[in-house]
Amino acid sequence: MATKEDNLKAIISHAKEYGFVFQSSEIYDGLSAVYDYGQMGAELKKNIKEYWWKAMVNMHENIVGIDSAIFMHPTTWKASGHVDAFSDPLIDNKDSKKRYRADVLIEEHIEKIRLKIEKDVAKGIKRFGDDFDEEQFKATNPNVLRNQTKIDDINARFKAAMDDDNLTGIKILIKDLEIACPVSGSKNWTDVKQFNLMFSTEIGAVADSANTIYLRPETAQGIFVNYLNVQKSGRMKIPFGIAQIGKAFRNEIVARQFIFRMREFEQMEMQFFVRPGEEMKWYEYWKEARLKWHLSLGISKENYRFHDHVKLAHYANAATDIEFNFPMGFKELEGIHSRTDFDLKQHEKFSGKKLQYFDPEINESYVPFVVETSVGLDRTFLAILSAAFTEEKLDNDTSRIVLKLPIFLAPVKVAIMPLTRKDGLPEKARDVLDLLKFDYNCQYDEKDSPGKRYRRQDAIGTPYCVMIDHQTLEDNTVTIRDRDTMEQERVVITKIEAILKNKLDIREVLS
Ligand code: ATP
Numbered sequence: 001m002a003t004k005e006d007n008l009k010a011i012i013s014h015a016k017e018y019g020f021v022f023q024s025s026e027i028y029d030g031l032s033a034v035y036d037y038g039q040m041g042a043e044l045k046k047n048i049k050e051y052w053w054k055a056m057v058n059m060h061e062n063i064v065g066i067d068s069a070i071f072m073h074p075t076t077w078k079a080s081g082h083v084d085a086f087s088d089p090l091i092d093n094k095d096s097k098k099r100y101r102a103d104v105l106i107e108e109h110i111e112k113i114r115l116k117i118e119k120d121v122a123k124g125i126k127r128f129g130d131d132f133d134e135e136q137f138k139a140t141n142p143n144v145l146r147n148q149t150k151i152d153d154i155n156a157r158f159k160a161a162m163d164d165d166n167l168t169g170i171k172i173l174i175k176d177l178e179i180a181c182p183v184s185g186s187k188n189w190t191d192v193k194q195f196n197l198m199f200s201t202e203i204g205a206v207a208d209s210a211n212t213i214y215l216r217p218e219t220a221q222g223i224f225v226n227y228l229n230v231q232k233s234g235r236m237k238i239p240f241g242i243a244q245i246g247k248a249f250r251n252e253i254v255a256r257q258f259i260f261r262m263r264e265f266e267q268m269e270m271q272f273f274v275r276p277g278e279e280m281k282w283y284e285y286w287k288e289a290r291l292k293w294h295l296s297l298g299i300s301k302e303n304y305r306f307h308d309h310v311k312l313a314h315y316a317n318a319a320t321d322i323e324f325n326f327p328m329g330f331k332e333l334e335g336i337h338s339r340t341d342f343d344l345k346q347h348e349k350f351s352g353k354k355l356q357y358f359d360p361e362i363n364e365s366y367v368p369f370v371v372e373t374s375v376g377l378d379r380t381f382l383a384i385l386s387a388a389f390t391e392e393k394l395d396n397d398t399s400r401i402v403l404k405l406p407i408f409l410a411p412v413k414v415a416i417m418p419l420t421r422k423d424g425l426p427e428k429a430r431d432v433l434d435l436l437k438f439d440y441n442c443q444y445d446e447k448d449s450p451g452k453r454y455r456r457q458d459a460i461g462t463p464y465c466v467m468i469d470h471q472t473l474e475d476n477t478v479t480i481r482d483r484d485t486m487e488q489e490r491v492v493i494t495k496i497e498a499i500l501k502n503k504l505d506i507r508e509v510l511s
Helices: 004-017 040-057 075-079 103-129 134-140 142-163 167-175 220-224 226-231 279-295 342-351 377-388 425-436 450-459 470-475 493-503
Strands: 020-021 036-037 062-065 087-092 098-103 191-194 200-201 213-216 240-249 266-273 304-308 318-326 329-340 358-359 364-366 368-377 389-393 400-402 414-418 441-445 463-469 478-482 488-492
Touching: 004 020, 004 377, 004 389, 036 040, 040 062, 040 240, 040 266, 040 377, 075 342, 087 103, 087 167, 098 103, 103 134, 103 142, 103 167, 134 142, 134 226, 142 167, 142 191, 220 240, 220 266, 220 342, 220 368, 226 240, 226 266, 226 368, 266 279, 266 377, 279 304, 279 329, 279 368, 279 414, 304 329, 318 377, 329 342, 329 377, 368 377, 377 389, 400 450, 414 425, 414 450, 425 463, 425 470, 450 463, 463 493, 478 493, 488 493
Parallel strands: 062 240, 414 441, 414 463
Antiparallel strands: 020 036, 087 098, 087 191, 200 213, 240 266, 266 368, 304 318, 318 329, 329 368, 358 364, 389 400, 463 478, 478 488
16 A cells, blocks of 8 residues: 655656656755746646635725735834744754754643544544534543543643743753654754744845845745735735735755645735734634635645644744645644734834824724734645546456646646547647637647657646547637546637636635
8 A cells, every 4th residue: 555655756856757846956956945837837836826816805805905915124023033033943863864843742742642542532433423522422431541641641741842932941851751753763952043044145245234135934924024015005904814925935844745835935915904802703704815825826624624733832822733635644734823913013113204194983093913824835835746646447347647736726737639630630620729728728638649649748737628629620619628537529720718617617616
C-alpha cells in the first residue's frame, strides 16, 4: 500500500513532469525551500487567486482589495512587534545535525497521542455501531481520558514556557516527553534558541544599519498602514474589509515539505475592521465563511478541521487555524485571528498619526478592532493539487493519472484536437480554437494518438477535450470528452461555447 510519503513523492514528481512546480534554480542544484511555478502551475495559481478575490472582494460590498509594496518603512516592523518577537524556537539534534522547530516537535508529539484517541474512538464505533455516543465515550473511556490528560498537561506546560519566554522549560519538556530526532533517533538535543524569521537588506547606496529594511514577513501590515487611506478614499463604513494578495518572506528554520513551507511564498489576506466589542461575532462569522470557501472547492469535509491556538500571538485575543489533511498529515492551511486593536494602536504610537474612525451610528471615535483571515496561496495550491491527484484503474486493465481539479480552476479549460494531421482537420480545429481562445485558456494538440493526447490532458486536469474528425467537415459537429466520466458527446460547433459557459459557471459555487 502506498504510504503518505509515497503519495507526496508522486505528487512532487507529477508537478515537475507536467510543468506545475519546479525547484528554484534547479540547474544550480536548487535553492532550499524556494520554488518556481511552471506553465501549468502559474495558470492554476492565477485561477486560485482570482477565485479567492471574487469570493472575498467581489461578493462583499464592504470589502475592497489593494496591492501594497513589499518594502515598507522599517519602523512598521518595530511597531508590529516583528523585530522583537517574530521568531521561532529552534533546536538542533547533535547527532543528525538537523534543525527543528521546538514547537513543531511538541505539536507532532501531541498529534501522535491524539491519533491514539482517534483509534480508540474508531474501535468504539466498530463495537457499538449505531448506539455509539462519541461524546460520552470520550468523557468516560479510561484510555481516552488518560491520553486527553496527557495532551492537556503538555499544552499547559508548553503555553506557560512560551508565555514566560522560558526556553529552558521547552527543552525540559522535549526531554520529559522523550522526543527523539526522526533522522538519528537520538534524544541528544542542543538548547533551544529564538531565531528571527525576517530577511533584511539595505535600501539605497550606503550600507549602514540605519538603511536596513525588511522583506515583509506578512502582507497584513501593508493593509494596516493604508487603513485610513482606504477608509477615507473609499468612504468605507465599519464594518469593512481590506483584502490583498502578495508575496511574503520568512527565513524558515525547517524547510523540507515542498511548497508547504517556503522561504518566499504568497498570502491571500483580508483584514476586517469592526467596532470594539463586536470582534468575537465577526471572528465566528469569518471562521464559518472561510471554511465554506474551502468546501466550495469540492474537497470533502473530513479533510478540514479547526485547531484553536493554545499559545496566542502577541497581537491576538482569539485565533484558530483551518487545518487540511495534506499528504503529510493535518497541517495549517489558513489562520483566522482576532487581532484586537493591537496593530493600529501600535502604528498610532510609532507614527504619531491618529488612526481612528468616527462611527456616526454611535457618535463615537475609536480605533477599530480587526479580524484577519490569512490563507497561504501555495498551501491552497498544494491542498487542491493533492486532493485532485488520482490514480484510476480503468476497465481495460490499464490505468490513468487524472487531476480532478475543480473545473473553474483547471489551467487549461479546453484541449482542441484534430483527429489526424491531414484532410483539412488541423485547419478546422484552428477555427474552433479561434472561436474559444478569447474566453478560455485552450491548448491545441495534434501529436500522437487520441488516447495518448487524452491522457496528457487528464494529467494536467483539462476538463474538456474537443475532437475534430471527418464528420466535422460534413456536418460541423465535434465530440466533447469529459475528463471525469471519459464520456464523449457529439455536438454542433456553434453549441460548444454555450456548453462550456454553462459548465464553467461559478455562480452556484460562490453563492
Ligand atoms: P506555521 O505555523 O505553519 O509556520 P504560521 O502560523 O506562522 O504558519 P501565519 O503567520 O498565520 O502562519 O500565516 C498565514 C498563512 O500563511 C498560513 O496559514 C499559511 O497558509 C501561510 N504560510 C505561512 N508561512 C508559510 C510558509 N513558510 N510557506 C508557505 N505558506 C506559508
